[in-house]
Amino acid sequence: MSAVAALLRREAWLAARSRSDWLMPPFFLVVVVTLFGLGAEPNDPRLARFAPAILWVANLLAALLTLERLFRADHEDGTLEQMVLSPLPLYLVAACKLLSHWLLTGLPLVLLSAPLGAMLGLDTAAVVALVAGLVLGTPCISAVGGFVAALTVGLPRAGLLLPVLVLPLIVPVVIFGAGAVRSAQQGLPVDAPLYFLAAILAVCVTLVPWVCSAALRNAVD
């Protein structure tokens, strides 16, 4: 347990030192959503209809920005090798990395999405559905993205490859997440898509650390 705490502390320490890393995704999210607002007609009510898709895709892309670097620095300075060789189970290390990624990039994006949703014309019920969906969905993005980042960690062209590999895998999360917001907009119950998201999250939490550690081992070997 103390090892987990140490790993998480290390991530927080590293993040505190390179502030641009975790300030960039929220900034990106704001800029993308603003550009959608500016690209549409002024005060177009139809913007609210596309808001679920805009916000979810913007969140996804913002999270993708930092994923490439999730294991890269550790790989370059040899820390990753130490982690693979350490007596600590590698899936625990992977789980810590993914958790810290979500806490540092996913969570700020979730919190920022609420005012941005209101800006795009979502009503209160829809904003609640958006935030609830993002709370369940962004950890899945961190998990799946982290897995792909682990697969591509040693590669020179990882930056191009990563989004191409992540996007098809994340399709269900976007469908259910944006679906929850749309249901709320139409006054329909939102629990079904949120349950689906929770199920996907459960699958991600239980399985991804293991495949992620296998991918890391493959990258280091």
Place this chain on the structure above:
Amino acid sequence: MWTWFHRLASPPHFYRLAERWLPWVGVAAAGLLAWGWIGGLVFAPPDYQQKDAFRIIYVHVPTAAASLSLYTMMAVAGAVALIWRMKLAECVLVATAPVGAGMTVVALITGMLWGKPMWGTYWVWDARLTSELVLLFLYLGVIGLQQAFEDARAAARACALLAIVGVVNVPIVKYSVEWWNSLHQTSTILKLGKPTITADMAVPLYAALAGTFLLCAYAILRRVQNELLWRERRTGWVAELL
């Protein structure tokens, strides 16, 4: 039985076995495809609802079936490669991806060309079409990932992990799109009347199915041979071969 299995997994043995069988596989594939296509284009009577447009079935159904089966096979080969560290399974995995991607492209294009006259549109966001499209992305992802690696073994193992995660993902994608559509799309235009299929329609379809699968087998085996040649290029048996 196990000695037979181990011998099959040895690269030179597999290479020679494939060399012996491949001409027959190729001839059988060409023959069955010719039978299926000519039978389907010339001898099968036109469908009473879809007229001659139904003939697209002879390319669409076999390639769609192949695209799904090959992906499953790729994931199984990936699991074998990861669990038993079997080199041959790695080669099969790497060889399957481009062939499967080709089949998926044909299934998608023929599906669109069939959809236009029948449904009035090239594309609908229906569960089958969308999951087929995601399947294509997954195939392309495996190909891209494989080509990004320098080391063939590391590449194959990374692809194996991706293929396995993808195989978990495809049913979820299909289910999610079904759910998504059931809520918003009330159009029932997709409900095609199941055509009463007669023997002169069905037999060419079975021939085309068998032919397409054999063609895939041929292409994959040839690619496995190439992969083995390249990986073992510094060993004795390849030198003997030249």
Place this chain on the structure above:
Amino acid sequence: MDANFWHMSGYAAYVWGSFGVAALVFVWAGLAPRRRRRELLDSIRGSAEDV
């Protein structure tokens, strides 16, 4: 072959387009690995002679 056959009851573009695409990809699937093998054997032979 009569004109009816090529006409495909008005669906000619769709039917022949489908079969054309399939034929192209099938020919590629069958021939591409053979060409690759020739290249491979040549390059392996070439590097063997260098040694």
